[in-house]
Amino acid sequence: MKAVVVERYGTPEVLRIKEIPTPSPKDDELLIQINATTVTSGDWRVRSQTVPTGFGLIMRLVFGLRKPRQPILGSELAGVVAAIGKNVTRFKVGERVFAFSDARMGCHAEAIVLPQDGMVVATPPGLTDDVAAALCFGGTTALDFLRRGKIQRGEKLLVNGASGAVGTAVVQLARHFGAEVTGVASTANLDLVRSLGAVHVIDYTQADFTRNGETYDVIVDTVGTAPYSRCRRSLKDGGRLLLVLAGLPEMLQGLWVSLTSRHTVIAGPAAVKLEDLLDLAALAEAGDVQPVIDRRYPLEQIVDAHRYVDTGRKRGN
Numbered sequence: 462m463k464a465v466v467v468e469r470y471g472t473p474e475v476l477r478i479k480e481i482p483t484p485s486p487k488d489d490e491l492l493i494q495i496n497a498t499t500v501t502s503g504d505w506r507v508r509s510q511t512v513p514t515g516f517g518l519i520m521r522l523v524f525g526l527r528k529p530r531q532p533i534l535g536s537e538l539a540g541v542v543a544a545i546g547k548n549v550t551r552f553k554v555g556e557r558v559f560a561f562s563d564a565r566m567g568c569h570a571e572a573i574v575l576p577q578d579g580m581v582v583a584t585p586p587g588l589t590d591d592v593a594a595a596l597c598f599g600g601t602t603a604l605d606f607l608r609r610g611k612i613q614r615g616e617k618l619l620v621n622g623a624s625g626a627v628g629t630a631v632v633q634l635a636r637h638f639g640a641e642v643t644g645v646a647s648t649a650n651l652d653l654v655r656s657l658g659a660v661h662v663i664d665y666t667q668a669d670f671t672r673n674g675e676t677y678d679v680i681v682d683t684v685g686t687a688p689y690s691r692c693r694r695s696l697k698d699g700g701r702l703l704l705v706l707a708g709l710p711e712m713l714q715g716l717w718v719s720l721t722s723r724h725t726v727i728a729g730p731a732a733v734k735l736e737d738l739l740d741l742a743a744l745a746e747a748g749d750v751q752p753v754i755d756r757r758y759p760l761e762q763i764v765d766a767h768r769y770v771d772t773g774r775k776r777g778n
Contacts (some may be wrong), residue, residue, distance in 0.1 A: 462480070462481060462482075462483045462570060462571040462572050463478055463479070463480060463570065463571050463760060464478070464479055464480075464481050464533050464569065464570035464571065465477070465478055465479075465533065465534065465535075465569040465570065465760070465763045466478075466479045466481075466532040466533060467507075467508055467528075467529050467532050467533075467534060468528055468529070468532055469527075469528050469529075470508065470509065470510045470528065470529070471508070471509065472509070472771075473508070473764045473765075473767035473768045473771060474764060475508065476508070476763055476764050476767060478760065478761065478763070481570075483571075483572050484572065484573070484574040485544070485574070486544055486545060486546045486549075486574050487546050487574075488546040488547050488548040488549075489546055489548045489549060489576055489577055489578070490545075490546050490549070490574050490575060490576050490577065491542050491544070491545045491546070491549055491552050491558075491574070491575060491576075491577055491581070492542070492543045492544040492545070492572055492573075492574050493538065493540045493541065493542055493543065493558060493560065493572060493573050493574075493575060493581075494540045494541045494542075494543040494571065494572050495538045495539075495540040495568060495570060495571055495572060495573060496538075496539055496540040496541065496590040496594075497538065497539045497540070497590040497591045497593070497594040498535045498537060498538045498539075498568045498569055498594055499535070499536075499537050499568075499594055499595055499598065499626075499778050500534075500535070500569075500763070500766045500767055500769075500770050501536060501537070501598045501626060501770070501778075502625070502626070502770065502775075503536060503598065504534045504535060504536070504566075504569075504767070504770070505767065505770050505771055506520070507520070507524050507529065507534060507566070508529075508534060508767065509771070513685065513706060513707060513708035513709070513711075514708030514709060514710060515708050515709025515710065516708070516709060523564070524564075531565065531566050531567060533566060533567045533568070533569050533570050534566050534567075534568075534569050535562070535566055535567065535568030535569035535570070536561060536562050536563055536564075536566055536568055536597070536598060537559070537560070537561050537562070537568060537594055537595070537596070537597040537598050538559065538560050538562070538568040538573065538594055539557070539558070539559040539560075539584060539590035539591070539592075539593035539594035540557070540558065540559075540572075540590065541555060541556065541557055541558070542554050542555060542556045542558055543572065545577075546577075548577075549577045550577070551577045551578075551581075552577060552581070552583075556583060557583065557584040557590075557593075558581050558582065558583055558584055559581075559582060559584050559588075559590075559593035559594060559596065559597070559738075559742075560573075560575055560579070560580055560581040560582070560597075561580040561597035561598070561601065561733060561738060562575065562579075562580070563580065563733055569760075569763065571760075580597070580733060580735055580738060582735070582738045582739055582742060583742075584742070585742050585743070585745070585746040586746075587746045588742070588745055588746060591754060591757065592745065592751070592752055592754070593742070593745075595626070595752035595753075595754055595777070595778040596738070596741045596742065596745055596750075596752055597738065597741070598626055598627075598778075599625070599626035599627045599628075599629065599630035599752065599777070599778070600630045600634075600737070600741040600750065600752070601731060601733045601734075601737045601738070601741070602627045602630070602705060602731040603627055603630035603631040603634050604630075604634060604737050604740070604741070605731035605732050605733070605737070606631070606681060606703045606705055606727065606731065607631065607634055607635060607638065607681075607703075609703070609727050610679050610681075610701045610703045610727055611701070612635060612638050612640055612679055613638075613639075613640075613678075614638065614639030614640070615639060615640070615641070616640050616641070616678035616679060617640070617641045617643070617676075617677045617678050617679075617697075618635045618640040618641065618642050618643070618677060618678065618679040618680075618681065619642075619643040619644075619645065619670060619677045619679070619680045619681070619695070620632055620635070620642065620643070620644050620645065620659075620681045620683065621645045621665075621670070621680065621681065621682045621683065621684060621686065621687045621692075622645065622646070622682065622683035622684030622686070623644030623645055623646045623650070623654045623657075623659065623662075623683075624644075624646040624647070624650035624653055624654055624753075624776050624777070625683055625684070625775060625776075625777065626752075626753075626775070626777055626778050627683045627705055628644070628646075628654075628681075628683045628684075629653075629654075629657055629752070629753045629776075629777045630750065630752070631681050631683065632644055632654060632657045632658055632659050633657050633658055633749070633750045633751070634744075634750060635658075635679075635681075636657070636658030636659075637658075637744065637749050637750065640678075640679070641660050641661075642658060642659045642660055642661075643659060643660065643661040643662070643663060643670070643675075643677070644657075644659035644661070644662050644663070645662075645663045645665050645670055646662065646663075646664070646665065647664065647665065647666055648664050648666055648667070650776060651664055653753065653776060657753070670692075670695065671687070671691055671692045671694065671695050675695065676694075676695055676696060676697045676700070677695060677696060677697060677700060678697050678699075678700055678701070679700065679701050679702075679703065680692055680695060680696060680700070680701075680702050680703065681703045681705065682702070682703065682704050682705060682706065682707075683705045683706060684706060685704075685706035685707060685708070687702075688704070688707070688711045688714070689702055689711070689714060689715060689718050689724070689726055690714070693718075693724065696724050698723050699723055699724075699725075700723075700724050700725075701724070701725045701726075701727060702715070702724065702725070702726045702727070703727050703728075704726060704727065704728035705731075707728045711728065712728045712729065714726070715727070715728050752777060752778055753776055753777025753778060754777055754778050755775055755776040755777050755778060756769060756775075
C-alpha cells in the first residue's frame, strides 16, 4: 500500500510517498481502507517540531528524539472496514467507519489497523467520507474544552481564532449549547464565522477585542495569542479562559490565576472519549455541526497540503 512517510523532522519536503506492506489485523483489530484523511496543525507540529514554549523536549520524548518514532502522520480518517480479526464483534467487513487515532497517528496511508475498542465508530449514512474524516480533531478538542469550561446557555463566549479546525467547531458547538458567540478572525473569514452561528464577529486586523470594553463569560483562545495577561479585563467576574494552545509559562500562570482570582484558566491537552465521536456524528447528521473543508488534495499532493497548513491560513480543515 502507499503511505506518506516522514523519516526526519523538517519542512514539508521531508514527506515522501512510499510503498509499504499492508498491515494485517490481530484478533481484536480491524483493517480500515482509508478513503479520506486530513492534515492538521498537529501534523504540522510533529513534522516541523514547532511547539509552544517549554514543550520542545517533551515532544521529542513522545514522538522521537532524532526522527519521528511513528513515520506516518495523520490522526483522523474515514473509510471502509476491509478485514477483521476473529474476535471483532463491533464491526463487519464492508462497513463504513470514521476514526481518530490521536497521538498514535498513522492515517496518511491507504490503510490502517486499529483496535475495535479504540476511537472507531460507524459513519452515519448521511455523511460523506470527507466530512466524517474532518469531524474528530477539531470537534473533540472543542467539546472537551467547552465541557471543562462548563459552558451554560445564555452565556457570552468569544472565540479567538474562529476560522481554524478547532475554532469553527467551537463556534458551532457553543451555538448549539445556547451561548451567544463572538468570533475573532481575519477580514476574509468574517462571513464564514458568521455563517457558522457567531452573533458577532471581530476583525482582528482592524480591532483588538481586549480593548473594546466588552466582557465575556468564556474566552476560547485557539491560536495562542490571547494569554490571561492580555485578556483578563475582558473576562467577567467568574469568567473562564480556555487556552487550547498555550506554552508552559501560560499554563503555570493559569494555575496561579485559578487559585488566586475570580477567574479560571483551563489549559492542557484535550481528553478524547468514544462518546464524543458518537455525539459529533449525530450532530453532523442532524446538520447542527458541519466541519468546514477549505481544500481537498489527492494523496500525491500531500507536500502541497502541508505547505498550505504551514501558512497558518487554513480555514477549517
